[in-house]
Amino acid sequence: MTGKIYNKDRFLKNITQHLNRPVPSSVTKPDWHFRPQDKTLSGLSQDELVEVMKQHSVNIHTDVVQTTAADLNTALAQVVENYGGGEVIAWNDSRFDELGIDLKRFDTFIWDEAKGAENIEVAERANIGITFSDATLAESATVVLYADKGKGRSVSLLPAAYVAIIPKSTIVPRFTQAAEQMNLMNQDADFPTCINMITGPSNSADIEMKLVVGVHGPIKATYIIVEDY
Template structure:
């Protein structure tokens, strides 16, 4: 959906006058002669990128499990059992059906935008949230999530634990490649309503530089990488 900006010039003029600055000029995107960010990890194969992810997952206290599409249900069942089962909330995502993932065998609530605030209430009390990763950054073991209808942000943020299903083909070296993909989608009608970058369970080291996990979100996270070539 393309939005319309109203009163842009008047708004900027008011700010400029209060700051005693001239109106901003049109910004032209620079063409950089050197782009080292494009080359970092770019020569690695998909399997090598997975190994980079594994190394970084240790630092962010996140488990990584590799599996085939034919075995993903068994792997998912083990992770859910490890997390104690209970109520689950998941995206309304066609990729579950594409991988023949059966969520009906669990106490699963599928995000439904028609249910409004009920979605958030379920996410708050759910033990497990499950989403797919849309782009995955090997350099930092980060999943990039495109929120939209049926794919609420709360699924990955509010439950006690979190599971990200990662199609292996979504793994890229670093945010450079993710930003390029996002830029390419900028004019698409299905551009996400929000883009979240999640690097393992929630944690903070703001107080006395001591790392505390699970301050404001999932206390545990597992990435399930699925071979999808």
């Protein structure tokens, strides 16, 4: 389904009149000669990027668990137990089956777009939300989530605790590389309707510059890095 832009010409005409210049017929993408952002952390191996991410995870109050695909079920069960169990909500994501993750061992609700508002109601009361990371930024320990059918953003935003399963191959140095991926995706008709970037549990330092964790979303977060995926 393709969206439609309304009143674009009138909007642009109003702006260009105030700027006293015509509406350009096309826009040429700049060819920057200096791009230092491409070099930052670019020489690191995948294992070194994992170490950078682990260091930054400490700064954002996020636990990191490293495991293999074979031991992923055990690692996930331990995290759920540490968070006190309770109701779990997860994406409807084929990667759970691909990795043999048994969500039925928990009290799990799988996001179902056919159920409409019920999904959000469950997310609001759930103790734990579980998603995969589609791209992961080592520099800031940030997981990038691409919204899609069955992948509601409330899963990562509303439960008391959040768990991101991170395939090691998704870890890139910084947002520069993630943006390159997005540019390639933008050439595809199936570009995500929403892209969320999550850096640990919710926090705020708006009041007297004092950091408070768990203000408007998950109070705790764990990243599970899957080594051999």
